[in-house]
Amino acid sequence: MAEYETVIGLEVHAQLTTKSKLFCGCSIEFGAPPNTHVCPVCLGLPGSLPVVNAGAVERAMRAALALGCTVREHSVFARKNYFYPDLAKNYQISQYELPLNENGRLVVEVEGTTREVIIQRIHLEEDAAKNIHGAGSGESTLVDYNRAGTALMEIVSGPDLRSSSEAEEYLKRLREILMCLGVNDGNLEEGSFRCDANVSIRPVGQKKLGTRCELKNINSFRFVRKAIDYEVARQITVVSGGGTIRQETRTWNETQGKTLPMRSKEEAMDYRYFPDPDLPALAVTPEAIEAARAALPELPEAKRARYLAELGLTAADASVLTGHPEIARYFEASVAALLARANKLTRDAAGKRVANFVQSEVLRYAKADGLRVELPVTSDHVAELLALVESGEISGKQAKSVLADVMASGKSPAKVVAEQGLSQVSDTAAIEAAAREVLAANAPNVALYKAGKTNVMGFFVGQVMKAMKGAGNPRLVNEVLQKLLSEAP
Numbered sequence: 001m002a003e004y005e006t007v008i009g010l011e012v013h014a015q016l017t018t019k020s021k022l023f024c025g026c027s028i029e030f031g032a033p034p035n036t037h038v039c040p041v042c043l044g045l046p047g048s049l050p051v052v053n054a055g056a057v058e059r060a061m062r063a064a065l066a067l068g069c070t071v072r073e074h075s076v077f078a079r080k081n082y083f084y085p086d087l088a089k090n091y092q093i094s095q096y097e098l099p100l101n102e103n104g105r106l107v108v109e110v111e112g113t114t115r116e117v118i119i120q121r122i123h124l125e126e127d128a129a130k131n132i133h134g135a136g137s138g139e140s141t142l143v144d145y146n147r148a149g150t151a152l153m154e155i156v157s158g159p160d161l162r163s164s165s166e167a168e169e170y171l172k173r174l175r176e177i178l179m180c181l182g183v184n185d186g187n188l189e190e191g192s193f194r195c196d197a198n199v200s201i202r203p204v205g206q207k208k209l210g211t212r213c214e215l216k217n218i219n220s221f222r223f224v225r226k227a228i229d230y231e232v233a234r235q236i237t238v239v240s241g242g243g244t245i246r247q248e249t250r251t252w253n254e255t256q257g258k259t260l261p262m263r264s265k266e267e268a269m270d271y272r273y274f275p276d277p278d279l280p281a282l283a284v285t286p287e288a289i290e291a292a293r294a295a296l297p298e299l300p301e302a303k304r305a306r307y308l309a310e311l312g313l314t315a316a317d318a319s320v321l322t323g324h325p326e327i328a329r330y331f332e333a334s335v336a337a338l339l340a341r342a343n344k345l346t347r348d349a350a351g352k353r354v355a356n357f358v359q360s361e362v363l364r365y366a367k368a369d370g371l372r373v374e375l376p377v378t379s380d381h382v383a384e385l386l387a388l389v390e391s392g393e394i395s396g397k398q399a400k401s402v403l404a405d406v407m408a409s410g411k412s413p414a415k416v417v418a419e420q421g422l423s424q425v426s427d428t429a430a431i432e433a434a435a436r437e438v439l440a441a442n443a444p445n446v447a448l449y450k451a452g453k454t455n456v457m458g459f460f461v462g463q464v465m466k467a468m469k470g471a472g473n474p475r476l477v478n479e480v481l482q483k484l485l486s487e488a489p
């Protein structure tokens with residue numbers, strides 16, 4: 001059997017975080033009662049005129065610049081003509097021949113292999129309304145025009161991806177960048193970040209692209225992988241069985257676990273694109289482009305590199321902490337606050353302490369909703385808590401229960417520790433008394449220790465901590481035990 005190479009290009013539709021729609025002032029709030037955010041423009045009533053939303057242009061431009069695109073000073077809105085109930089005007093306003101942005105790139109890495117993906121274009125377009133099938137007696141379709149006219153940017157990649165894992169990685173990195181810029185909320189469930197995948201195969205070594213199938217509207221990273229894997233296997237079966245691939249649009253059916261045909265190329269519509277006479281060419285000044293470029297924030301990849309270099313984090317830790325812009329901000333604020341409180345700590349040590357605590361404890365209670373993350377305690381409280389551990393006042397174990405109390409009461413960690421008398425015992429005499437009892441009760445282990453089996457130290461520490469109900473300062477317990485063991489005959 002011949003060996004085949006997979007070729008994938010992705011088209012991502014990302015909803016922009018504007019308050020209102022692309023060509024009218026209607027709100028884009030998600031979940032409002034049907035047909036309450038509508039006006040003559042987004043209902044396509046005769047005589048209404050669209051006016052472009054400057055905030056949408058600015059956001060699309062910011063995304064484009066972060067992805068290395070060139071921004072066109074004059075771009076054009078066109079009418080894409082088709083008749084469908086979710087499109088009241090009978091055309092969608094989209095950019096066609098002259099898009100706002102083009103020629104960017106995004107580099108992704110999967111298992112040590114890097115892949116440069118060309119971003120062919122990023123253009124603006126309006127979303128369609130939403131059809132709700134099976135309404136009423138089960139046979140009707142209702143249309144909710146709240147979504148009609150919502151500002152989208154379509155990000156079109158070249159046919160540069162070679163596996164479903166690369167496609168998933170590309171989507172994750174892209175989503176992370178858009179969220180970091182604040183131009184998209186990354187919400188896959190609500191459909192504000194969705195993708196179509198163009199998938200084809202060709203014999204290894206062949207330059208010419210194979211016939212592609214377009215997989216429509218995939219709204220989860222898991223489905224992207226499954227849909228592409230299924231589609232590649234299907235195409236290989238067809239081609240190696242002597243058949244040919246028909247160019248068609250297919251949809252992923254999760255229940256059946258397969259892609260199913262929607263419409264073939266022969267049925268494809270001629271959209272009769274032409275420039276929208278109601279909208280002048282979109283002009284962006286070079287000054288506006290440069291101002292947007294200068295205002296770009298530090299992007300996730302640069303952040304990860306900085307966390308590795310400056311704070312000594314592992315790549316895995318840095319990846320979790322930079323995955324959401326709010327968590328990255330929270331992490332950095334906590335590190336800064338901890339350094340201010342515990343001035344003997346190095347940046348490396350502070351970074352690692354906060355990274356561990358935030359990932360293992362704080363994020364368990366965090367709730368993310370798009371660009372917002374609800375964190376259980378403030379970054380100041382994280383720093384205060386970790387400073388108490390650092391000074392030896394409480395143990396790392398106690399820090400977890402203090403966190404729970406801070407979450408429940410909203411009181412500061414120091415107050416919780418004081419009120420509950422949690423300060424760990426740093427009184428050497430008390431530790432020594434407990435340690436002497438433990439050693440006396442475990443003579444065989446003491447003998448082992450003296451015979452060179454120093455790993456029984458962990459056992460002694462555990463026993464002393466148990467005797468002190470977890471309140472002993474572990475560092476002091478260690479010191480005292482070592483002293484006693486070296487003294488004993």
Ligand SMILES: [Zn+2]
Binds near residue numbers: 149
């Ligand atoms: Zn409207």
